[in-house]
Amino acid sequence: MVAPLLPGWPVLFFSHNRWFALVLLGIVGSLVLAWGSSELPRRSALVREKARSLAREKELREELQRAYEERDRLYQEQAQAALTDTVTGLLNHRAFMQRLDEAIARGQTERSGFLLVFLDVDHFKTINDTWGHLAGDEVLRQVAERLRTALHAGDVAARYGGDEFALILDDVPITRAHEEGERLRRIIQSPPYSGPGLGEPTTEVSVTTSIGVAAYGIHGTQPNRLIDQADQAMYQAKLAGRDCVRVTGARTTFPGQMV
Structure with missing residues (x-):
């Protein structure tokens, strides 16, 4: 510039x-x-x-x-x-059959055993007739809860149908079949049941069970055979007076008797 x-x-x-x-x-x-x-x-x-x-x-x-x-x-x-069963929260029949197939496959591969336990609530119809089906459902729920507390790692519990339950007790030998059945029977029986639908709040209902036990490898290696054996053992327990354990192949047992 x-x-x-x-x-x-x-x-x-x-x-x-x-x-x-x-x-x-x-x-x-x-x-x-x-x-x-x-x-x-x-x-x-x-x-x-x-x-x-x-x-x-x-x-x-x-x-x-x-x-x-x-x-x-x-x-x-x-x-x-x-x-899952909607009433008890346990596995339903379909799921139990899958678990049973898995247990059998594992037993064949690992050469291991297990006990198949069938458990039926005694006089369940009387509970329904006396207090109604809601009370019956409450009893089933409480039975299921007690079964949960009785399970060990690897065990399976299911509502098989109606008032009937089925369990797989993993890696338990036949020599302990009656002992395990008795353990389950006592856990379910005591203490008495009380809760919604079971009369007054102070009302207590005694619930007993008939239990049948079959052992994989001894009483069968196929699902249908094992189920049939455990179911027959449970039926024998009912014939023996209920509130007892029957192991497949053993004589009928009455409450307090050993196999």
């Missing part, structure tokens, strides 16, 4: 590289400043849009993850409900 006012300014301008560089730098700086002032808002808008897009994408991924988790939870609940 000063150069034109000076005599001989073209020579002065072009003869001094420093002035030329400064002017050129000023021009370039102006251009850069003009580009930056116009480009910066656009770039800022793009950055903000990208941030919003990433945030939305994260939200969608989280929503999708929650949907997958909810789907898995519902599937597990449905699968569990399909294998």
Whole structure:
């Protein structure tokens, strides 16, 4: 700006590289400043849009993850409900048969044994007739709860049907069949039952069971054979007077008697 006012300014301008560089730098700086002032808002808008897009994408991924988790939870609940008895919370008949097949397959592979126990609530019809079916369901629930406390690791308990329960006692030898049956009988029998539907709050109901036991490998190696043997033993216990244990192949036992 000063150069034109000076005599001989073209020579002065072009003869001094420093002035030329400064002017050129000023021009370039102006251009850069003009580009930056116009480009910066656009770039800022793009950055903000990208941030919003990433945030939305994260939200969608989280929503999708929650949907997958909810789907898995519902599937597990449905699968569990399909294998669980609604009254007792134990395995149902279908699930028990699957577990029995698994126990037999394991026994064949590992050369191990187990006891199949059938358990029937004595005079259950009388309970239903006296106090009603809701009371009968309460008795079944309490029987199931006592069975849970009696189980060891690897054991299985199920409501086989009606007032009949079935158990798989894992890795228990035939020599302990009567002992285990008696243990279950005492756990279920004592203390007396009380609860919703069973008369007044102070009313106590005595519940006994007839128990039949069969041993895998000794009384059969196939599901139908084992079930038939345990069921027959339970029937023999009922014929023997109920409230007792009968082991397949042994004589009928009465309460308090040993096999």
